[in-house]
Amino acid sequence: MQKYRLKRDLCTFVLHVLGHAKSKKSVMNILVCIAKAPDTTTKIKFNSEGNALDGNGVTWIVNPSDEWYALVRALELKEAAGQGKVTIVTVGTADDDSIVRKALAVGADEAFRINLSPESAASVAEQIAPWAKGQPFDFILTGKETIDFNGSVVGGLLAAHLDWPYIPLIEKLNVENGRATMFRDIGGGTEEIEVNGPFVASATKGLAEQRIPNMRGIMAARTKPITVVEPQSYSAKIEYLEFTLPQEKGACKIIDPNNMDELVRLLHSEAKAL
Amino acid sequence: MNVLVYIDLQNGRPRKSSAELLTYAQKLSGAGSVTALVLGHSLEDLSALGSFGAQRILQVSTPELTHFDGLVFGQLISEAAQFTGSQAVLLSFDHSGKAIAPVVAAKWSAGLVAGATGLPQGTRYPVKAFSGKALAKVNVLTEKIVVALTPNSIPSEKNGSSVAVESWIPSEIPASKIKVLSVNKNTTDIPLPEAEKVVSGGRGLKGPENWGLIEDLAKELGAATACSRPVSDIGWRPHHEHVGQTGITIRPNLYIAAGISGAIQHLAGVNSSKTIVVINTDAEAPFFKAADYGVVGDAFEVLPKLTQAIKKFKADQA
Numbered sequence: 001m002q003k004y005r006l007k008r009d010l011c012t013f014v015l016h017v018l019g020h021a022k023s024k025k026s027v028m029n030i031l032v033c034i035a036k037a038p039d040t041t042t043k044i045k046f047n048s049e050g051n052a053l054d055g056n057g058v059t060w061i062v063n064p065s066d067e068w069y070a071l072v073r074a075l076e077l078k079e080a081a082g083q084g085k086v087t088i089v090t091v092g093t094a095d096d097d098s099i100v101r102k103a104l105a106v107g108a109d110e111a112f113r114i115n116l117s118p119e120s121a122a123s124v125a126e127q128i129a130p131w132a133k134g135q136p137f138d139f140i141l142t143g144k145e146t147i148d149f150n151g152s153v154v155g156g157l158l159a160a161h162l163d164w165p166y167i168p169l170i171e172k173l174n175v176e177n178g179r180a181t182m183f184r185d186i187g188g189g190t191e192e193i194e195v196n197g198p199f200v201a202s203a204t205k206g207l208a209e210q211r212i213p214n215m216r217g218i219m220a221a222r223t224k225p226i227t228v229v230e231p232q233s234y235s236a237k238i239e240y241l242e243f244t245l246p247q248e249k250g251a252c253k254i255i256d257p258n259n260m261d262e263l264v265r266l267l268h269s270e271a272k273a274l
Numbered sequence: 275m276n277v278l279v280y281i282d283l284q285n286g287r288p289r290k291s292s293a294e295l296l297t298y299a300q301k302l303s304g305a306g307s308v309t310a311l312v313l314g315h316s317l318e319d320l321s322a323l324g325s326f327g328a329q330r331i332l333q334v335s336t337p338e339l340t341h342f343d344g345l346v347f348g349q350l351i352s353e354a355a356q357f358t359g360s361q362a363v364l365l366s367f368d369h370s371g372k373a374i375a376p377v378v379a380a381k382w383s384a385g386l387v388a389g390a391t392g393l394p395q396g397t398r399y400p401v402k403a404f405s406g407k408a409l410a411k412v413n414v415l416t417e418k419i420v421v422a423l424t425p426n427s428i429p430s431e432k433n434g435s436s437v438a439v440e441s442w443i444p445s446e447i448p449a450s451k452i453k454v455l456s457v458n459k460n461t462t463d464i465p466l467p468e469a470e471k472v473v474s475g476g477r478g479l480k481g482p483e484n485w486g487l488i489e490d491l492a493k494e495l496g497a498a499t500a501c502s503r504p505v506s507d508i509g510w511r512p513h514h515e516h517v518g519q520t521g522i523t524i525r526p527n528l529y530i531a532a533g534i535s536g537a538i539q540h541l542a543g544v545n546s547s548k549t550i551v552v553i554n555t556d557a558e559a560p561f562f563k564a565a566d567y568g569v570v571g572d573a574f575e576v577l578p579k580l581t582q583a584i585k586k587f588k589a590d591q592a
Contacts, residue, residue, distance in 0.1 A: 040519050040539045044407045053404075064520050122379065122386060147405050147519055151388035156344060156376030165451040166344045168373045171513065181455070185514055186342070187369035187467065188284070189459035193452050205506070205513040205521065237385035242411040243403065246545060252552070252562045257571030260583035263551070266567060268587065271549040273471075273528040274495075 026177060028084030030074040031137040032108065033128060033154065036092060036099045037063040037147045046243040053148070053243070062099045065143030067106060068210040069203035074141055075107045076208060077175055085109045087137070091118045091127045097226060104221035105213035111224065116231035120238050121149070125157030127231055133162060137198065139180065144169055144204040149240075152202065159200035167199060171206035275361040276306040279328065280351050282370045286317035290468050291366040291423075293326045293430035298423055299364050300327035300433060301393055309358045311442075313347055314339040324437030326430060330358075332442040342370055343450040348377025353444050355382055355418075367422035368467055375422040384418035391427045391525075391546075405519040405542040425468045426525050466515065469498035471528040472547070474517060476502040478533020478554065478573055482510035487577040488532065494584045500524070502534045518543035530580075532573040536561020553577070 038044070039059040047054050062071075071088070078084040088108045090096055093115065100111045114127045132140065145152035152168070159166030169185040180195045185204060213221070255263045268274040277299040281292045292310075299308045310328035312320055315335050323331055332354060339346075351374060355363050363378050365371040367389045379386035387399045390412075394400075398411040399421065466472065473492040475485060485499075492499045499515060506516035517524050519539040529547035533554065534540060541564050544550070552565040553576045562568045569576050 038404070042404075043538075044404045046408070120386075121376070121388065125376075125380070149388075149403055150405055150523065151386075152372045153376035153379075153386060153388050156348075156373055157380050157386075159345060160348065160377040160380035163345075166373060166377070167452065168344070169369065185369065186457075188465040189457065191341075191457050192455040194455055195452055197451060199451070205516060237379075237414070237416045238387070239413045239415065240403070240410050241398065241413050242409075244409050246406075246409055249550075249564055249566060252565040252568045254562075254568045254570060257569050257576050258579070260569075260576070260579040261586070263567060263569065263580065264583045264587045267528065267549065267551070271528075271566060273549040274584075274587065 026081050028078045028081040028086075028175065029136055029138050030078065030084070030086050031132060031135075031140045032066065032071045032074050032086060032088050033124075033140065033142045033158070034066040034071065034088050034090050034099070034103050035063045035124070035143075035146045036060045036090070036096050040064065040147065044245065050243050051241050060096075060099055062103050063143050063146045065145065065203055065205075067103060067143075069205065069207040070141035070143050071103055071106055071108060072208035072211050073173055073203060075211070077173070087112065089114065089128055089131070091116055091124045091231075093117050100226050101221050102213070104224045104226075105217040106211055107213075107217060109224065111226045112229055113226055114229045114231050116234075119236055119240070121151045121154045122157060122237050123234055124154050125161060126234055129158050129161035130232055131229060132158075138175070138178070139198055140164075140200045142200070142202045144202045155200050155202040162198075162200070164197075165195055165199045167193065167195065167201040169204045170201045171204055173201065173207060275303055276359055277303045277308050277362045277364055278351070278355050278358050278360040279308060279310045280363065280365040280371075280374065281310050281312045281323065282366060282368070283312065283314050283316055286315065288312070288316070288318065288320070288323065289366065289368075291368065291425045292323065294425070294428060295364055295366060295423060296323060296326035296328050297430045297433070298393065298428055302362060302364070302421075306361070307358075309360065311351060311354050313350060320439045321436040324434050325432050327434045328437055329434070331437050331439045332358075333439050334442055334444060334447070336447060338447050338450070341450065341452070341454045342373075343452050344370070344373030344377055346448050346450050348374045349381060349448055350444050351378050352381040354442065357442070361418055363420045365420075365422055367424045368465070371422050375420050379420045382418055382420070383416070384420045385414040385416035387412045387414065387419065387421045389424045390421050391424050393428070402523070402546065406523055406545050407542050424525065426470065426527070460514070464496075464498040466498045466500055466517070467522060467524055469524070470526050471495045471497035472500050472517075472524060472526045473497045473530045473532070474500035474502070474534060474544075475505065475511075475532050475573075476534030477504050479505075484574070485511070487573065491530070491577055491581045491584070494581050494588070495528075497528070497530075502540055531561060532577055534561060535559045536564060
């Protein structure tokens with residue numbers, strides 16, 4: 001009797017552990033959208049028509065919030081789940097393969113490049129949405145904005161085309177058994193929310209910490225696949241024109257640190273800022 | 275053209291940006307009409323929106339809209355745009371506007387201007403690009419247009435009188451797939467992107483324990499507080515205070531920076547502030563080149579003196 005009970009308990013225990021492991025571990029299938037951007041230290045200059053960046057001498061990087069927060073959190077979630085896949089997609093030309101390799105070196109499993117030079121956020125979203133539709137992604141992450149056009153709307157456009165909920169500016173994300181909980185920035189505070197089913201979210205600071213690719217990652221990235229997808233036909237809704245540099249400020253007025261009354265006077269009567 | 279303006283509620287009240295949006299809409303509409311749309315229950319009398327130029331005010335006041343969902347709100351705004359025969363939808367380029375604008379643009383097949391900084395010339399809308407390092411124009415090629423206006427772009431004007439609020443019933447209110455578990459509001463009342471005055475600190479302040487100097491000045495000015503990237507990276511200040519190229523971009527009337535050297539990435543986020551004051555011990559700090567007023571001195575001595583001077587100024591004005 002004693003023996004039987006022990007055996008039974010052991011069985012229950014093993015089943016419990018297995019069940020627990022099964023409920024905790026799920027297969028993560030995450031899509032991360034990445035874009036290329038000029039390095040943050042770039043001195044911006046434009047072509048003679050003023051309708052595009054002069055790319056001479058520009059170092060291109062993976063857009064910071066796409067790489068540092070969206071991609072790294074996707075990798076962390078896949079690693080925690082123990083199995084799954086992190087796929088990256090970008091809309092760009094063959095020139096962009098170098099930044100795609102960089103993202104693969106950080107740890108993404110495979111990459112797709114939709115072969116089009118994008119002219120707006122809408123063109124990016126209208127290429128990615130039909131391609132992603134029907135694929136078994138659990139969710140899609142983007143960075144909060146690109147540092148070149150700062151539109152912060154690719155994620156929202158993508159969600160609208162897919163009819164998935166869109167959660168911008170997430171600072172925390174956890175996924176267990178298909179239930180995602182996250183903290184989103186609501187401007188003057190945060191909200192903890194829950195989403196069931198697929199969604200699109202944009203990643204902001206706090207979601208993850210930047211990962212520097214190691215030699216192994218860089219070597220592995222060389223053989224990871226970059227699949228080129230031909231673009232869908234698309235008609236432009238907007239165009240960017242007339243790029244100019246902001247006017248330089250006039251000379252800075254230096255104020256005596258012991259005469260803050262003078263600074264306040266100038267802020268009031270000259271700058272009309274008070 | 276007929277313009278539909280989405281008025282966002284913050285804590286049950288129209289956001290500060292509402293007056294600016296309605297002023298912009300009135301100028302954009304020309305001979306057309308301006309309709310304001312409010313989604314959710316308001317604690318304030320909305321008829322006052324008329325005094326900034328709304329000729330018609332529609333409200334959908336159901337409990338389902340208590341929590342924000344960009345997809346749901348975007349769908350309702352698209353329907354309202356159709357219902358009012360609008361050619362343009364106008365909203366603020368802030369937290370909620372950034373979630374709604376793309377949904378409206380996609381559902382309504384409209385061209386989207388993300389972050390307009392002023393009124394258009396024809397179909398060309400001014401915007402900032404490269405995180406404030408450049409300016410550009412967005413030329414809209416579609417008939418229908420969604421404009422998300424950067425806060426503090428144009429001065430608001432009172433131009434109209436109060437208008438009765440109409441209850442509007444959309445064909446359906448889509449069920450939200452987002453469930454809100456908890457809400458944590460920050461202690462400050464002024465969200466950084468909307469603030470007219472901002473006081474910001476950098477590594478020169480030596481530690482989070484010294485932030486009282488920044489907060490005292492901000493309080494005296496009625497300003498929001500901000501910080502540089504290193505300061506938020508090392509955790510002295512919360513992430514949402516980080517202004518700069520990879521943080522948030524702001525354009526207040528007055529930006530006061532103490533102990534920030536002014537790296538190119540920081541300048542990108544603040545250089546469209548109308549007046550910039552820089553306080554730094556290093557006379558060679560690059561920030562002085564982007565400043566209107568500079569104080570070469572120790573922030574630990576200058577900030578309390580400036581706070582006192584503001585206090586005195588306010589007392590004299592009163």
